Amino acid sequence: MIAALVFADIGIKLALAGIVFFGVLNLAGLHTWVERKQSAIMQDRIGANRASIFGIKLFGLFHPLADAIKMFFKEDFIPANGDRLLHTLAPFLSVFFALVAFAGIPFGDRLMVGGRAINLQVAGIYIGILYIFAMLSLGVYGVILAGFSSRNNYALLGSLRATAQMISYEIALGLSIIGLVMIFSTMDLQQMVRAQGGDFSRWLPGIGRWIPMWGIFLQPVAFFVFLTAALAETKRVPFDLPEGESEIIGYFVEYSGMKFGLFFMTDFIETVLVACLATTLFFGGWQVPYLHPDGFHFPWGATAAVGHLVYVGLGIASFSLKVLAFCWLFMAIRWTLPRFRYDQLMKLGWIYLFPIALVNVLVTAGILAFLGARG
Amino acid sequence: MQRKRELTFLENLYVPEIVRGLVLTSRHFFGNLFIHTAHLVGLMKNRSAAVTFQYPEQKRPLAPRLRTRHRLTVREEGTPRCVGCMLCETVCPAKCITIVAGEHPDPNVEKYPVRFDIDLGVCVYCGYCVEVCPEDAIRMDTEILDIAAYSRQAMKLDIHELMDPKLRKPVPECTLKFPHQCRVHKPVLPEAPQQRSDLPAVVSRNEPPGPMVGSWEAVYGKKD
Ligand code: SF4
Numbered sequence A: 001m002i003a004a005l006v007f008a009d010i011g012i013k014l015a016l017a018g019i020v021f022f023g024v025l026n027l028a029g030l031h032t033w034v035e036r037k038q039s040a041i042m043q044d045r046i047g048a049n050r051a052s053i054f055g056i057k058l059f060g061l062f063h064p065l066a067d068a069i070k071m072f073f074k075e076d077f078i079p080a081n082g083d084r085l086l087h088t089l090a091p092f093l094s095v096f097f098a099l100v101a102f103a104g105i106p107f108g109d110r111l112m113v114g115g116r117a118i119n120l121q122v123a124g125i126y127i128g129i130l131y132i133f134a135m136l137s138l139g140v141y142g143v144i145l146a147g148f149s150s151r152n153n154y155a156l157l158g159s160l161r162a163t164a165q166m167i168s169y170e171i172a173l174g175l176s177i178i179g180l181v182m183i184f185s186t187m188d189l190q191q192m193v194r195a196q197g198g199d200f201s202r203w204l205p206g207i208g209r210w211i212p213m214w215g216i217f218l219q220p221v222a223f224f225v226f227l228t229a230a231l232a233e234t235k236r237v238p239f240d241l242p243e244g245e246s247e248i249i250g251y252f253v254e255y256s257g258m259k260f261g262l263f264f265m266t267d268f269i270e271t272v273l274v275a276c277l278a279t280t281l282f283f284g285g286w287q288v289p290y291l292h293p294d295g296f297h298f299p300w301g302a303t304a305a306v307g308h309l310v311y312v313g314l315g316i317a318s319f320s321l322k323v324l325a326f327c328w329l330f331m332a333i334r335w336t337l338p339r340f341r342y343d344q345l346m347k348l349g350w351i352y353l354f355p356i357a358l359v360n361v362l363v364t365a366g367i368l369a370f371l372g373a374r375g
Numbered sequence B: 001m002q003r004k005r006e007l008t009f010l011e012n013l014y015v016p017e018i019v020r021g022l023v024l025t026s027r028h029f030f031g032n033l034f035i036h037t038a039h040l041v042g043l044m045k046n047r048s049a050a051v052t053f054q055y056p057e058q059k060r061p062l063a064p065r066l067r068t069r070h071r072l073t074v075r076e077e078g079t080p081r082c083v084g085c086m087l088c089e090t091v092c093p094a095k096c097i098t099i100v101a102g103e104h105p106d107p108n109v110e111k112y113p114v115r116f117d118i119d120l121g122v123c124v125y126c127g128y129c130v131e132v133c134p135e136d137a138i139r140m141d142t143e144i145l146d147i148a149a150y151s152r153q154a155m156k157l158d159i160h161e162l163m164d165p166k167l168r169k170p171v172p173e174c175t176l177k178f179p180h181q182c183r184v185h186k187p188v189l190p191e192a193p194q195q196r197s198d199l200p201a202v203v204s205r206n207e208p209p210g211p212m213v214g215s216w217e218a219v220y221g222k223k224d
């Protein structure tokens, strides 16, 4: 009996992990297509549209497939003086840490099936935020090892830049969410999302009922700091100094075939991860505005009851939609802005973002203390 | 000279400027996306969502004076207008025209080209041959731009391809009736071996002439 329950639990967890991986990997793969098409449409071009299967082109959707086939058939090159083991290990480390971080992301509310409550989150970690940030930080090891094991000056330069950039921006990233942690008094992402389900009617009597209590309304400054630092974490333009395609090619200059493909995928997976994080922390995760477990409670007084499955489904849809919107935004930013210079990057990180985040924490603490004292 | 301008406070904040940039690119994105979607359902066909041309299917309009692949203009009875005066061969800076003149039965014409070859691998498209021709016999208005081949031999045009721009290599059969020398009637020579720098340069890049085929009777009918 107990064994059956344990097996059921393991099965549920495996299914959840499968769903998350399926979603994330497909989204990351699709990003190569989105990248080509979105940039093309933004620049008044058509974009890749030649890959066809039996004459079916489907807006160039077969290009990711063609890319993957090409990657697998390319020579797997290891530099003669490079470290074989580390050189092989690096891309796997990169992609591994990017993928496991998704375990902490809640993508839906509790699902009740047959008297069993399933938290729609792969691992309900009590300190989810710390876990995800730890995985994000560990991701830089793949980059460092790649540059180090290649025995190539440019690769090493790229990984040094990556290290400097990651360390500078992780501080701002960490500080930017402290305000939220203080407000919600939790590090559990699922609870944090649940806490964002309320509204501001307690503090703003008139219009407060219209505004959902999402992180962005509580911590607007932190949101911008977080967004900037998180974009820097993904190592994409305008923060692509570790790659610097036009100058040093970067830490993966000595990689070919699918190992290069893994680095490429890691960038996209991290973009999706950052989109998930921004959604979870600042845009209410799976919360739908005015939707409560028993149905809609619109601010003008109307209510509409919805079933449990619909409620959970709407939550998942809302989460996916927000993540996709962020993915679009990141892609738009990537194709709009030029690359920072190294000194500009450091200046932005240390002279602007870090103090702003710090002041934000102080101000938040002050307001919380004031409100707390008032009761 | 424009020195670097000091940024204003708002510009220094980055965020408003970034939003401005994003608005610009997003306007293009959504505008073009709208037109693409309209195209899918068959609307707004007259507006293009892209400034690019889908090349092999969709050709760019060419300027009327653009110099493209050569052609020899043709008389009514199917012989070249060229009178074999050799002016173009003489003026050609790339020395890529080879003409062998023959006697024309019409005393007013005097001469005509038995052989007319242009090596497009050497031609610089200067258009001097067109300028110099007294008979308007050679023109560069075929609008053929995709001149490419896998060998140097295949870059050489003979009188067939010059008189009929629609012909593409390999020319299947000889359709010219007047007496001439053409590649259709003899095997194409293999690529010449690499030139050695210590030997004197080969002057003629062109292959030796083939046999003479065709007759004036076929063009003008039997003389009475
Ligand atoms: S275009 Fe110039 S180079 Fe070419 S065949 Fe004519 S004269 Fe010679």
Ligand code: SF4
Pocket: B081, B082, B083, B084, B085, B086, B087, B088, B089, B099, B129, B132, B133, B134, B135, B136, B137, B138
């Ligand atoms: S200049 Fe004109 S007429 Fe004279 S040989 Fe050349 S093509 Fe013929």
